Amino acid sequence: MYLSRLLDAWLPPECYALSMMSRADASQPLLDVRDLHTHFAVRSGLLGRAVGVMRAVDGVSFTIHPGETLGLVGESGCGKTTVGRTILRLIPATSGEVRYKGRDMLKLSRVEMRPLRREMQIIFQDPAGSLNPRLRAGRIIGEPIEVHGLAKGEALGRRVNALLDRVGLPRSAAERFPHEFSGGQRQRIGIARALALEPRLIICDEPTSALDVSIQSQILNLLRDLQRDLGLAYLFISHDMAVVRHICDRVAVMFRGKIVEMKDRESIYTAAEHPYTRSLLAAVPEPVPRRRRRHVPWLPEEETTDAAAVAVVSGTRVKRKA
Ligand SMILES: Nc1ncnc2c1ncn2[C@@H]1O[C@H](COP(=O)(O)OP(=O)(O)OP(=O)(O)O)[C@@H](O)[C@H]1O
Ligand SMILES: [Mg+2]
Numbered sequence: 001m002y003l004s005r006l007l008d009a010w011l012p013p014e015c016y017a018l019s020m021m022s023r024a025d026a027s028q029p030l031l032d033v034r035d036l037h038t039h040f041a042v043r044s045g046l047l048g049r050a051v052g053v054m055r056a057v058d059g060v061s062f063t064i065h066p067g068e069t070l071g072l073v074g075e076s077g078c079g080k081t082t083v084g085r086t087i088l089r090l091i092p093a094t095s096g097e098v099r100y101k102g103r104d105m106l107k108l109s110r111v112e113m114r115p116l117r118r119e120m121q122i123i124f125q126d127p128a129g130s131l132n133p134r135l136r137a138g139r140i141i142g143e144p145i146e147v148h149g150l151a152k153g154e155a156l157g158r159r160v161n162a163l164l165d166r167v168g169l170p171r172s173a174a175e176r177f178p179h180e181f182s183g184g185q186r187q188r189i190g191i192a193r194a195l196a197l198e199p200r201l202i203i204c205d206e207p208t209s210a211l212d213v214s215i216q217s218q219i220l221n222l223l224r225d226l227q228r229d230l231g232l233a234y235l236f237i238s239h240d241m242a243v244v245r246h247i248c249d250r251v252a253v254m255f256r257g258k259i260v261e262m263k264d265r266e267s268i269y270t271a272a273e274h275p276y277t278r279s280l281l282a283a284v285p286e287p288v289p290r291r292r293r294r295h296v297p298w299l300p301e302e303e304t305t306d307a308a309a310v311a312v313v314s315g316t317r318v319k320r321k322a
Helices: 002-007 012-024 080-087 110-119 137-147 153-166 171-175 183-195 213-230 241-247 265-270 275-282 307-311
Strands: 031-044 049-064 069-073 095-100 120-123 201-205 233-238 250-255 258-264 318-320
Touching: 031 080, 049 080, 049 233, 049 258, 069 080, 069 241, 080 201, 080 233, 110 120, 120 183, 137 153, 137 171, 137 183, 153 171, 153 183, 183 213, 213 233, 213 241, 233 241, 241 265, 250 265, 250 275, 258 265, 258 275, 265 275
Parallel strands: 069 233, 069 250, 120 201, 201 233
Antiparallel strands: 031 049, 031 095, 049 318, 250 258
């Protein structure tokens, strides 16, 4: 059903039907993350003794509705990727709830998780590192379809072709290996692979940061078109406020494992309240160079007088064991 929509995604009537469907169930969140914590043990010495706890995600809550894009922004090391991976259960959560269509995924068994895994996919920052270099693109895209028993033989070939069409790659790309593509083309393969299992939610983990600026906008436009045609919801992880403005409906700003501010796209630019959000915004280059903003780094009050802490602006606070 979904794939026929995917194949026909260019036809306006199908698009209208889908967008109406996603609007109908848009009142209920697709994803509802409540007080999520992910902590890592900090180890030291030859024996790897645990000496502390890294609170990479420290009580994060947000919702994403069908067809919506929530941006998750913050500096390197603040915990964005850990949030995404914990939601997909690639990393175990320490506590909290991750409700998908009302069911707490953290409580589901592996078997119960299987159908939900299809509905949630991830696109990685580094397309080169996330594609198996020994497989041809057609195999990379087709393998999950086959593994989940959705198609095989000729039908599988047709699906792979439809996905290549959808992400703007020639069908001949199916025969080529990842190293034979440009960075932007490789990211298109990553997107086709994410679409292969007919997801409802895609976690986009900095999908354009490894690409040239000119290619970045092509990939962002592709993601936007796919969302419009297929009613996808995105958790869009980025450290770039300008990119986030281009693609997100709402923006959550993360600092040291916590969300410090969450607003709709325009308000975050015009009415940011938290000093850290303002500091991030000040780093966005102005289109007119002479009106360049001054970047004022922000730190919590208790740390601004601590020279050592000022030197380490990045990174999440480590709680030492007493
Ligand atoms: N498996 C792990 N074990 C221990 N610490 C980890 C692990 N994964 C991440 N961390 C730590 O958790 C913190 C958050 O990492 P994370 O990758 O989520 O940050 P990020 O916001 O995605 O950063 P970036 O923008 O650089 O990708 C970092 O300090 C990192 O070193
Ligand atoms: Mg990351």
